[in-house]
Amino acid sequence: MTLISRIPVIFDTDPGVDDIIALLFALSSPELEILAIIVSYGNTDLDSAYANVLKSYQAIRRHLDLHPHDAIRFPNFFNAIKTIICRGSDGPLEGALHSATYFHGRDGLGEINERHPDLNITSIPEQLEYSKESGTEVALRLLRERETHSELVATHVGRIICMGGALDVPGNTSPVAEFNFFADPYAARELLSPETPYAFPFPLDRFLLLPLDITTPHQLPFQMYKERVDSSFDSPELSQIPITHFTSAFLSHTRRIMKQFGSDAMQLHDIVAVWCATQNPPTMKETYATGWKAARRIFDIECTGEITRGMVVVDRREDPYYAPGANRAEVQAELERASHGYKDSVVLPAPVEVESPPSKDKNSRGVWCITETPGSEALLETLLKRVWGAFEAE
Template sequence: MMVKTPIIIDTDPGVDDIVALLFALASPEIEIIAIIVSYGNTDLESCYRNIFKAYQAVSREVETHPQAAERFPNMFSDVKTILARGSDGPLEGDLHGAQYFHGRDGLSGIHERHPELDVSDMSHPQITVSEEHGVDLALRLVEASKDRSITYVVLGPLTNLARMMHKNRDLVTSKLGRVVSMGGALDVPGNTNPVAEFNYFADPYAVKELLCPHDPSTGFPLDRFFMVPLDITTPHELPFPAYKAQVDNAFESAAKPSVASDKSPLRHFTSSFLERTRMVMLEFGKDAMELHDIVAVWFALANTGPLSPGWGVSKRVFDIERTGELTRGMLVVDRRSDESAYALGANRAEVQAQLEKATTEHHPHEDFAVQVQVETAADVDKTDAAGVLSVNQTPGPEVLLQMLLERIWGVGKKIEGK
């Protein structure tokens, strides 16, 4: 019998978060013991409501197609998922959202364009609603757990985890297992401003406290924190032509809204929020959705002990900009401390040209050669170098895409040309 890893999902449900949640519900490797809803992609209450939209869409799918129940083990687990509201704003500073991408409701305005998919009854048989604050709930679950058995997956800002540390640092640092955080941009441009990824932009103060405090002993133990930055998530995509070919042949964009009678309930649900996402992404010149949060969930379910084949991490040292007028949320990497960094005063164009000629692999956005890969968690723990464990290799975008198609929508034929 498979031993499932208990996880707490800390999320601000926007478009990719909901796909990540559906992926988690369809993954037998994990047990979702709690979901803590945070502000982020939109306001807290809209994010909270989106959890029920996802659960009810899966329930309608199973009611219509009973065989689909096999695809969603976490919808029929003996362990009900506890749902609680978490933080509604950052530790400090202004509140920022990402409604420009996710829509005011977090799901591309789905309640306006598809009112049949809105929820009036915020309940579900697999969810236990808690009025406890998400921070207190998480602390209680960690305290009651076997030491370091729970994996804490953060798909939004790190605010709730920082507040858990404020309330009971000893408990969190001694008993919480791995933290997997989708966030940050190290060697690539940001997606919120030129240099920052949204989740770390939303609360840079929490990132500072947890990952790069002035006194390292006050932060979260870095040997159990895994950052999944834009550097590795961006190449993982759900191409919309592939979605149309394999999932929903009637899928277009918001200009031609999904019709419920044309497809199964789950396909109608996902198409109804992806149709606007497609329009937004096309404005950026890409006919695909980037799978940022989905990669973080994938890492969590695939790596419960030593790193599985195909995965790699490296230790990265950085600080974070909290108050910059143009650079809030930027991970500031001191290139001078890296042996392979450009020498001070070097001509960057000439160095880049030499790197391109070299046999060593080199990413076009990096200022240095490939980072040292860590094969197992045990190897990570034995190293003395400071730094945050940053995921820099996965089994590949194609592997994740096939997993999503099979697990969420029950299709798995190889995509032509992919």
């Protein structure tokens, strides 16, 4: 694998709880160089999302004022060229606006505006460059200005890494849809399932999707957070360590919500995407770091269904393990017994009549989806070490 010294990235985010942890993870990852943060709607409204990014930078600044020796932990906080922050979309491409305030709170971080007013913005962080350009304008300008590594790829974009969708598992916003695809199914479909001929300027062979199938198993148990990061997590008084005080303020809300769903852990959806970016820089070939695997999946995205908005409709006729006419229950039971990844077909093909047969040239279609990572424990140790300086217990 050909490695780059630092991977230049444009970070598009809708800062709710896991997104803020993902941002802190990116800021503490030496593999990345964050050129810009494009703030969009989603988990909360655009203004609240923008403020949450500023709160993150303020928390790091306060932490380093008290603990200057920790500066090495946040390499992207001290970029020679300031990271640009700008506003992206404030609503979906089409259809009604949906947000996830039921989970993230009205402000996106469990109402810390009211519960912990000391975390509200008191001054504008000087580590950022504030742009009035739109997110699209900023991204296009950066692509024009930075022609480095252009020999690595056909255009200036090396890879897009996206967390979204639910392929073979239930949704988390509806029975069949993941939140990001539910919030703007038209945009997701335009990018990932365009009509023929394909006119979108970004080739899908450099798009990498991390659906719920792979992100959900990666979780941060709150008891581990208490043991390794903040021993006062269950008490009314939060930690006096600024970065821990900040994260515990909103994670305490997240814990209450997750317990209502019968879980005492936070799923690390967007954090897995950042982890993927740090470990898999763009290359000339579809190769991945040790422990990472991907498979090409062919699907469409439902936009207008009465109860299936945002559903990823997988063309299972081309899945190697779902032969046409197979007993799906038996196949699924066998798949669930497999440890990870995609398993070869366990049934013989059965002839069926179809209205539109699958394409014979399937290698030129579909979206690359991550099917395996080095595992939740590997992510947890990296995350705890980088964001909170919590090294593995002896």
